[in-house]
Amino acid sequence: MKAVHFGAGNIGRGFIGLLLSQAGYEVCFVDVNEAFVAQLKERGEYPVTLASDGQETVLVKNVTALSSVTHADEVAAALAEADLVTTAVGVSILKHIAGVVAEGIQRRVAVSDAPLHVIACENAIGGSAQLKELVYAKLDEATRAKADASVAFPNAAVDRIVPLQQHEDILKVVVEPFYEWVVDASQMIPGYTPVEGVHYVENLEPYIERKLFTVNTGHCSAAYLGYLRGYETIQQAMADEGLTGLVREVLEETGAVLVQKHGFDKAEHSKYIEKNLERFRNPALTDEVSRVGRSPIRKLSPNDRLVSPALQAYDRGLSYKALTRSMAGALLFQANDDPEAVELQAAIAELGAEAALTKYTGLAADHEVHQSVMAEYAKLK
Numbered sequence: 171m172k173a174v175h176f177g178a179g180n181i182g183r184g185f186i187g188l189l190l191s192q193a194g195y196e197v198c199f200v201d202v203n204e205a206f207v208a209q210l211k212e213r214g215e216y217p218v219t220l221a222s223d224g225q226e227t228v229l230v231k232n233v234t235a236l237s238s239v240t241h242a243d244e245v246a247a248a249l250a251e252a253d254l255v256t257t258a259v260g261v262s263i264l265k266h267i268a269g270v271v272a273e274g275i276q277r278r279v280a281v282s283d284a285p286l287h288v289i290a291c292e293n294a295i296g297g298s299a300q301l302k303e304l305v306y307a308k309l310d311e312a313t314r315a316k317a318d319a320s321v322a323f324p325n326a327a328v329d330r331i332v333p334l335q336q337h338e339d340i341l342k343v344v345v346e347p348f349y350e351w352v353v354d355a356s357q358m359i360p361g362y363t364p365v366e367g368v369h370y371v372e373n374l375e376p377y378i379e380r381k382l383f384t385v386n387t388g389h390c391s392a393a394y395l396g397y398l399r400g401y402e403t404i405q406q407a408m409a410d411e412g413l414t415g416l417v418r419e420v421l422e423e424t425g426a427v428l429v430q431k432h433g434f435d436k437a438e439h440s441k442y443i444e445k446n447l448e449r450f451r452n453p454a455l456t457d458e459v460s461r462v463g464r465s466p467i468r469k470l471s472p473n474d475r476l477v478s479p480a481l482q483a484y485d486r487g488l489s490y491k492a493l494t495r496s497m498a499g500a501l502l503f504q505a506n507d508d509p510e511a512v513e514l515q516a517a518i519a520e521l522g523a524e525a526a527l528t529k530y531t532g533l534a535a536d537h538e539v540h541q542s543v544m545a546e547y548a549k550l551k
């Protein structure tokens with residue numbers, strides 16, 4: 171079985187590539203990072219270490235790599251022959267890989283009607299659907315019709331904390347032991363072969379919302395509030411009990427929405443929140459506040475981890491104050507090497523915080539959620 175995986179970064183190597191290789195796939199990574207590509211190609215394996223007491227290391231074998239910059243034609247050929255395509259490049263990068271994915275699909279459906287699943291493993295609601303739209307925009311009508319019959323883009327939720335890596339071996343990845351990869355089974359082609367380790371569910375929405383609005387909402391809240399208190403790592407921030415209390419408050423707000431909307435058991439959900447706070451604290455990891463807070467414009471977008479649960483809480487008459495405190499924190503997050511943080515600060519300087527908030531969140535200035543963010547912003551500033 172052959173898989174083509176876009177993005178040989180932290181999640182690509184530390185989670186998706188590892189799982190696919192263990193499930194018996196030959197994994198071809200595709201990346202723009204020539205150093206990763208050269209090493210993966212030459213060695214055909216790389217080490218993944220679990221950040222736990224035992225520090226167990228596994229060698230991920232049966233891998234290779236192609237550069238999407240210099241070998242686009244070979245990438246399209248590999249896609250045409252693959253059984254599975256996955257991505258972990260960042261949701262905003264999907265537009266850059268859509269062209270080569272479209273080319274691969276075009277070549278494939280011209281000669282074969284064998285099923286192909288394309289799964290975007292990004293932190294976003296409907297990541298695969300977004301990729302499908304970008305790819306289909308590049309296909310002609312006849313190819314689209316053929317692809318409708320044999321190519322599926324099931325949405326997914328992926329969860330594993332993989333911090334920035336700094337090792338002598340550039341391929342080595344240290345990951346937390348926990349992982350969860352949930353795929354929408356209702357969007358799979360009937361008769362598919364399940365990948366071992368993947369959890370297939372008929373309705374993805376409760377899973378992706380529980381993950382994004384707990385793990386990611388909580389994590390970015392710890393980052394933004396931690397940044398404002400001068401912490402450099404999430405571990406330092408989470409050692410501050412006052413800050414952990416604020417993060418818990420945020421997760422109680424998203425939890426109330428999730429319990430009401432999806433019928434999760436309240437006590438079980440409280441345990442899920444505590445388990446995630448524990449994951450953030452993992453002393454065997456060093457996770458930079460700047461990584462977890464990265465891309466604040468994406469994190470403030472209407473369908474993402476802050477605005478979406480706040481609006482859902484507002485619509486249900488539930489509390490959203492702590493969520494708006496995290497949004498205000500995002501407005502105050504400065505990182506010179508993060509293009510989105512730089513753009514956001516420039517927009518605030520040019521338009522003012524109120525208008526910048528509307529621009530990136532879609533919240534009208536007279537909306538109560540917008541007003542609550544501005545009140546929290548004034549306090550945090």
Ligand SMILES: NC(=O)C1=CN([C@@H]2O[C@H](COP(=O)(O)OP(=O)(O)OC[C@H]3O[C@@H](n4cnc5c(N)ncnc54)[C@H](O)[C@@H]3O)[C@@H](O)[C@H]2O)C=CC1
Pocket residue numbers: 176177178179180181182200201202203206238258259260261263266267291292293328329330331332333
């Ligand atoms: N790191 C984590 O803990 C988690 C990350 N995610 C999601 O996984 C995705 C990837 O995140 P990370 O692995 O942390 O980022 P990363 O930056 O470590 O990896 C992204 C990789 O994509 C490559 N890339 C960029 N443009 C490309 C292109 N045009 N073609 C091919 N490759 C390209 C980069 O060179 C890099 O190797 C994001 O959507 C993130 O939200 C999801 C769950 C956990």
Ligand SMILES: O=P(O)(O)OC[C@H]1O[C@](O)(CO)[C@@H](O)[C@@H]1O
Pocket residue numbers: 293328329330331332385386389390461462463464
């Ligand atoms: O690019 P993003 O959305 O910040 O992705 C990283 C996030 O995903 C997570 O790994 C959770 O699965 C967190 O470590 C982190 O907050």
